[in-house]
Amino acid sequence: MNKTIQWVSFVLAAVAINIPAFLLASFTLFGTSEGTSIFSIDYAVAALIVILANGSIAALFLAINRNYARGFFYALVASVAEAICLYIVLVTFNMNVLLITGIVIVINIVLLIYIITSTKAKPVMHKQS
Amino acid sequence: MKDNHDMDQLFNFDHKEKDLITSAKRKSTWRMTWISGLVSVLILTLVVLIKLQLTPWLLDREIIAQEFYYEVHGANTFVGLWDESIRLIGSSAKAPRYKLVQGQPVYRGDVTNDSSPVEVHVSADPLQAYDYYGNKMMQFIHPQTASSDVPNDLFGMDAMLDNTIIEMGVSFNDAYSLDSVRRMLPEGLDLQWVWVDAFPVIEEEEAFEMILTENEVIGYPLIDETGKEIMDPIEHFMDVLEIGKDRGGRYKQEIASIQAAMHETRTLDETTKNVIGAVVIGDKEALRNLRNDPMVRATSVGAIVHPVIGKGEMENE
Numbered sequence: 364m365n366k367t368i369q370w371v372s373f374v375l376a377a378v379a380i381n382i383p384a385f386l387l388a389s390f391t392l393f394g395t396s397e398g399t400s401i402f403s404i405d406y407a408v409a410a411l412i413v414i415l416a417n418g419s420i421a422a423l424f425l426a427i428n429r430n431y432a433r434g435f436f437y438a439l440v441a442s443v444a445e446a447i448c449l450y451i452v453l454v455t456f457n458m459n460v461l462l463i464t465g466i467v468i469v470i471n472i473v474l475l476i477y478i479i480t481s482t483k484a485k486p487v488m489h490k491q492s
Numbered sequence: 493m494k495d496n497h498d499m500d501q502l503f504n505f506d507h508k509e510k511d512l513i514t515s516a517k518r519k520s521t522w523r524m525t526w527i528s529g530l531v532s533v534l535i536l537t538l539v540v541l542i543k544l545q546l547t548p549w550l551l552d553r554e555i556i557a558q559e560f561y562y563e564v565h566g567a568n569t570f571v572g573l574w575d576e577s578i579r580l581i582g583s584s585a586k587a588p589r590y591k592l593v594q595g596q597p598v599y600r601g602d603v604t605n606d607s608s609p610v611e612v613h614v615s616a617d618p619l620q621a622y623d624y625y626g627n628k629m630m631q632f633i634h635p636q637t638a639s640s641d642v643p644n645d646l647f648g649m650d651a652m653l654d655n656t657i658i659e660m661g662v663s664f665n666d667a668y669s670l671d672s673v674r675r676m677l678p679e680g681l682d683l684q685w686v687w688v689d690a691f692p693v694i695e696e697e698e699a700f701e702m703i704l705t706e707n708e709v710i711g712y713p714l715i716d717e718t719g720k721e722i723m724d725p726i727e728h729f730m731d732v733l734e735i736g737k738d739r740g741g742r743y744k745q746e747i748a749s750i751q752a753a754m755h756e757t758r759t760l761d762e763t764t765k766n767v768i769g770a771v772v773i774g775d776k777e778a779l780r781n782l783r784n785d786p787m788v789r790a791t792s793v794g795a796i797v798h799p800v801i802g803k804g805e806m807e808n809e
């Protein structure tokens with residue numbers, strides 16, 4: 364698949380996932396009092412939500428970088444599924460949908476690990492003397 | 493030998509082998525088409541999701557800008573709750589615009605997120621203006637206007653029913669302080685909104701040879717959108733201007749210039765002489781007391797209501 368299309372889909376997936384991810388993370392900071400250190404539990408929970416949500420984005424990035432076409436396809440499907448789940452959670456705040464979103468995020472983390480282990484990084488080109 | 497026979501078959505491109513290649517090409521094309529189609533659908537899904545999440549944010553910005561406009565403009569005019577309609581194409585938001593006459597709302601049309609505040613009114617007589625809904629619009633005259641041709645609806649309201657509650661736009665002959673206006677008002681009249689002088693200082697009087705309608709004047713209310721009295725209306729007005737010059741959207745610059753005009757006077761409180769008009773509410777009897785008031789230069793009727801439930805007295809047992 365064309366590299367440009369792959370990177371465009373990467374950017375779209377990143378935006379579509381991070382908008383609800385950051386909003387949900389900010390909801391967890393709702394009860395945090397002003398002046399709380401950024402290294403507190405509240406901020407750690409918010410950061411964890413954002414990091415976990417970006418698992419599929421990381422998988423997408425690696426698949427594109429390592430020219431792994433099948434991995435790109437799987438990661439794109441996973442990203443879209445996660446984006447849809449996050450949007451529904453944001454709109455409905457339904458616990459069942461939240462559970463499904465959690466399962467999707469776990470699957471995406473597994474996919475990320477799969478892509479990392481099944482592909483190698485691009486070899487570094489050394490200049491010949 | 494069998495191996496040679498297999499080798500011969502491998503390199504023998506007869507009709508059967510051509511079918512194989514054609515079939516392989518067809519399958520490859522079908523697979524590419526299917527994958528491309530699926531990727532297109534996935535990308536389209538992402539675009540739709542982004543649109544659905546960005547639209548409310550963009551719509552809210554426009555709504556806030558409209559609310560700031562009507563907080564500053566519009567004599568005794570309030571904006572109700574917004575009804576948002578989020579769609580893929582053509583999202584919009586609408587809210588009712590209304591006046592408050594002794595706590596009773598009077599509908600004055602709708603405001604949308606992208607509607608222009610410029611309102612066209614109909615008037616065969618320049619001193620009597622109406623909107624397209626048939627509502628009478630108040631008119632205001634700046635104290636520096638030289639013309640003697642001003643609306644005087646105070647003298648034309650005798651034909652109205654006795655229990656009619658009238659919204660009257662009053663233009664003063666000079667700038668007064670809020671304190672003075674409150675002391676001047678006769679008993680039985682409610683002061684709901686004041687017109688402040690936010691015009692730049694100019695020498696020529698010809699620039700004010702115009703009659704302003706209620707949607708063009710700038711001022712602040714003394715009651716909130718539910719009819720409850722605001723404790724510190726001037727501070728509330730200055731807060732609105734301060735926030736509005738950042739979040740007023742397309743009206744940011746206008747709100748900033750109004751704030752600059754307000755800050756030309758060193759102090760801004762209830763003793764500052766910048767009130768050049770007001771909106772008062774009362775019945776005919778109470779309004780008649782304004783007739784001989786030297787401060788009053790022009791009066792213009794706005795909304796009229798007939799109370800649904802009268803203020804009856806409890807019977808003693």
